[in-house]
Amino acid sequence: MLLRRNAPALPLPGPDGKKPDSKKIVSWNLLRRTGAAVDCLVALIEQERPDFLLMQEATKEIAALTKRVGGVYAWAQLPGRIHGPAMWSPTPWPNPPEIVTLPPGVLIDRVCQVLDTGEFGVANVHLSHGQVLNRRQLRRIESHLPPRAAVLGDYNIVGPALLPGFRDVGPRRPTHAMVDVLPLRLDRCLVRGLVCHERMVLPRGLSDHHPIVVHLSPAPEGAVSVGRLRGMAEAVGRLRRAGVRGASGRRGRPGAGGSETSSQ
Known part of the structure; x- marks a missing residue:
């Protein structure tokens, strides 16, 4: 669902300390229905002046945002759910976000939005729980991204988010309300x-969830291929370390066979 309104958009981001050629992106899981509503989003936009606002667990009511602040808005409802990811920007996009179907979880069939801004790609994600499924979903998303890209949203993981060639540049502070019990950094930016x-x-x-904010700009030419090589090298290193740990464990177990493999 893509909405364009004739209402004037709020002013573009002004001198706020960010590089002139960088883009300010805010990502926020709204907590469907009982959480942040349009008034909260209007206040956030007026305060932060983002170039892109990515939302997770947005409901159909959030479409009223454009009546308040103008701009362009797109929503992708999850199958059988009242909510889904949404994007807002004060200026029109070259093309509407692509809706990418992700490998499904046990309870929820998920989709993500992938936007080509013209400078780089932006994926708005709300991933499933579980490291294995989570990584499968990230690989699906990566196949729809241009060489320069950012993947932001609610990752629903506690450990590292692993995607070869990508770096985690998001805030290192906890982002979930359970921080008083257990610090959880669920919201990431790769x-x-x-x-x-x-x-x-x-x-x-x-x-x-806390909103996260990042200021991003394209890296110099050549950095993309270097990043891919570095990501591949890191993946190989992790596999090798896992093999060493598995071999050490087998040597320490009486009667363990040398041909047994260990998974990370």
């Missing part, structure tokens, strides 16, 4: 071929 100039976590307001 990039390839981009430079992150600034990152921060904002107050969470009525949601159970």
Whole structure:
């Protein structure tokens, strides 16, 4: 669902300390229905002046945002659910976001939005729980991205988000309401071929997630291929370390056979 309104958009980001050629992106899981509503988003936009606002768990009511602040808005409802990912920007996009179907989880069939801004790709994600499925979904998303890209949103993981060729440049602070019990950094930003100039976590307001903010710009020519090679090397290194740990464990177990393999 793509909405364009005739209402004037709020002013573009002004002199706020970010590089002139960088893009300010805010990502926020709204907590469907009971969480952040349009008023909260209007206040956020007026305060932060983002180039792109990515939302997870947005409901159909959030479409009213364009009546308040103008701009362009797109929503992708999850199959059988009342919510889904949404994007807003003060200026029109070259093309509407692509809706990418992800490998399904047990309870929820998920989709993500992939936008080509003209400078780089932006994926708005709300991934499933579980490391294996999570990584399968990331690989599906990566296949729809240009060489320079950012993947932002609710990753629903506690450990590292692994995608060869990408770096985690998001804020290192906890982003979920359970921080009083267990610090959880569920909201991430992975990039390839981009430079992150600034990152921060904002107050969470009525949601159970904090918004995250990143300032991104394209990396110099050649950095994309270098990043891919570095990502491949890191993946090989992890596999080798896993093999060493598995071999050490087998040597320490009486009667363990030398041909047994160990998974990470």
